[in-house]
Amino acid sequence: MSDIIQLLPDAVANQIAAGEVIQRPASVVKELVENALDAGATEITVNIKDAGKTLIQISDNGCGMSPTDARMSFERHATSKIRSANDLFCIRTMGFRGEALASIAAIADVELRTKQTDDELGTFIHIIASEVKTQEPAGCNNGTNFMIKNLFFNVPARRKFLKANSTELKHIIWEIQRIALPNPDIKISLFHNGTVLYELPQTNSRKRVVDVFGKSLNQSLVTVSEDTSIVKVNGFIGQPKFARKTMGEQFFFVNGRYMRHPYFHKAIMKAYEQLLPPDTFPSYFLFLELDANAIDINVHPTKTEIKFENERDIWPIIHAAVRESLGKHNVVPSIDFDQSGSIDIPVPKRSGEDIRFPEIQINPDYNPFDIEKQFPGGSYNPSQAAPRVKKNLDNWEDLYQGAQLKIKPEEEYPQKFKSTDDLYAQASESFGGKKVLQLKQRYILTPVKSGLMVIDQKRAHERILFEKFMEVLKSDSVASQQQLFPQTIELNPADSALLKTILDDLLSLGFDIREFGKDTFIINGTPGVLDISSPEMIVEKLIEEYKNSPLDARAKAKEQIAQSLAKASALDYGTDLKQEEVDRLIDDLFACSTPNFSPDGKKVLTIIPTEDIEKSFAR
Structure with missing residues (x-):
């Protein structure tokens, strides 16, 4: 049998390495900006188009490279930061593997311009899919300038699985944040499609x-x-x-x-x-x-x-x-260790001052065994004890004040509901008038034929709102509730860019939000289907939910908006609901097409079988 094991061509090996190092446009940004930091740059500019799919340009004012180093930098495992295996255990630079540039050049069209301070001319290198097309002297600024075009152009399977531009942009912004925060002495700028997202000056x-x-x-x-x-x-x-x-x-x-x-x-x-x-x-x-x-x-x-x-x-x-x-900062309640646990003993007054002791009233004629005085006639009369018993019952009700389920005396119910079983016999036939209990302001408990249904109130509300929003988006007819006093909201550059990308879909949902200066927006109206007391808070929560939404496909952009808005607008845990609000929530939930699961696939309700309840009392 002939030999079948052979060395991979460098271009193929680089593409395999790229699969580990370069997962998306944000990976390119991370590797090249980290290289700029290692080169001693004090100013770094990142310019991207179409979330990095079309262009990623990164320029710095670092030390630059010589013509030989510029060419060697694209070779696999070529690095200026590691000399021996021992160096791996004391790494102080951001990059060190020597795989990044080789991986990027294997899956993109790459142009490099670099110049050292003492050199009169710099170096220009053009590489496409690991193949060097051009290397020649060129006039350029001190430092290094990379242009990465058409990422994954020769790996269509990888390019196909890139996410929507908003998602890829989100990952690029995250990488910039992770580099900018620990390096406040570096000026960093980020541009997307000609729009400034970050201009971070040198600071503390x-x-x-x-x-x-x-x-x-x-x-x-x-x-x-x-x-x-x-x-x-x-x-x-x-x-x-x-x-x-x-x-x-x-x-x-x-x-x-x-x-x-x-x-x-x-x-x-x-x-x-x-x-x-x-x-x-x-x-x-x-x-x-x-x-x-x-x-x-x-x-x-x-x-x-x-x-x-x-x-x-x-x-x-x-x-x-x-x-x-x-x-x-007085966020945690402080403890005074000098006073904690001590006994507060009143200081006696000086002599001559009037000292008053507490008075205790005693009935010397009281005899606990004298039934005649307690109950005239010498016998116990229940009707006379009733006021005391009723007072105890009132105290018992006080302990449970605020509970959603009130147990009334049996005689207050209609004749056909003379027992607890009879009371809930028809509970599963309709939700109208059913007795329910809100548990810990988080769950709703209601009896059904097979046992006890437990509903997560927040997830239930998310499902209800999600289906309402989806209907609105399909019909393109929505009423906007105009704000009497429009609110302005100021966002950080990343959130501002994200809000701009989804603004059209928000308008179709009933929001009236307009740009009002750099990273500032004015909220004139909100969807009429929502009862919104704080539009600014809803928009902030919407952005947070949208950033963390699992949906990415372009075809599901509107679904993603609806899901994020539903999660942001749903009632929070800890919200106390009135009886009619609970009833309406249950009715609306079971009018949904998919009441069992929230928009992101989490379980909304579960049923505890009667058998399981009975088993818990078996012992």
Whole structure:
């Protein structure tokens, strides 16, 4: 049998490597901007078209490259940052693998212009699908300028699976945020289709966070600072009252590099325990500094998964640092250790002052065994004891004040409902007039023939609103409720760009939102199908939900808008519902085409069988 194993051609090997390193346009932006940082750049400009599918241009004022280095940089595993295997265990640069440029050149049309400060001329290189088309001297500015055109043009399967422009743009913005936050001394600009998304000047850490996420965040930031022999922890956390329903403002950095770390995230959430509103997440921007020998970043091609030598020692340091910062800023209730647990003894008055002791009234004639005095005639009369019994019953009702289900005396029900079984015998025939119970202002309990139905009230409302919005989008006829006092809303550049992309669909849903200056919008009207008391809050929640929506396909753009708006507009957990509101919610839910699941596929209701309930009482 002949030999069948052979070496792959370089072009094929580079395409395979590109599958790991370059997953989408945002991956190109990340790798090239990190290279600019390693080159000592103080100004970096990113210019993209069509969310990076058509063009990604990144220019910097770094050290530039010589003609030989410019050509070598496109070879696989060619790097200026690693000399030996030992260097892998003490990495201080952003890039080091030497795969990025080779991978990009294998799947795109690449032009490079680069020049060192002391050189009179720079170098121009043109590569298409790993094939060098041109290399020649050229006049250009100091530093490096990359132009990446037609990404994945020769890998149609990869290009086909790229998401909608709004989604790809979202990922590019995330990468810029992750690079901009730990590098406030670098000027970074981002343009999309000629529109400025970010122009971040050189500044300090706090101002950089505010520039990236908007001025409204500034009031919520609390400083964190902890210096130990193991790790230094600095940065900012958000006050609990400003926590958001969705994640997106949670950032860990180690030695200037963004990382994901669920274990350390738990340390922060533990510090916020019992301080956050239900189902919310605090903002945090924490920068960890420690010996480069104590971490391993060579775990994943994207370099966002980092191993720590002593993460179990770092966990309590992060937790304590966050908890201490919350306490210093009076976010955590303080404890006065000098007074806690002490007994408050009144100071006696000076001699000569009138001292009054409490008076106790005693009935010397009281005899607990004297039935005649308590009940005239010497016998117990229930009618006379009734007032006392009724008072006890009133106290019992006070304990359960606010409960949705009120049990009335049996005689108040019609004759045919003389027992509990009879009372709910017809419960499953219709929802009108059914007795229901709202549990912990989160679930709705209602009996059915087979047992007990439990409904998640927020998910149920999401399903109802989603189907209403979809009907509106199909009919293109919607009533807009004009605001008596229009509200203005200021967004960060990323959210502003996102809102612009979905503005037309929001107009068709009944929103009347217009641009009102740079990153500022005015809300003149909202959908008539919604009862909106705070349009600004709904728009902010809509943007957050849209950013985290799982839908991406262009054909489902309107469905994505409807789903995001439904989630943003649905009643929150903790909302107390009146009996008629509960009844209407149930009726509307079961009028939906798909009442069992929320728009994002989560279960809305479940039924606990009567048999299971009976089993719980069997023992």
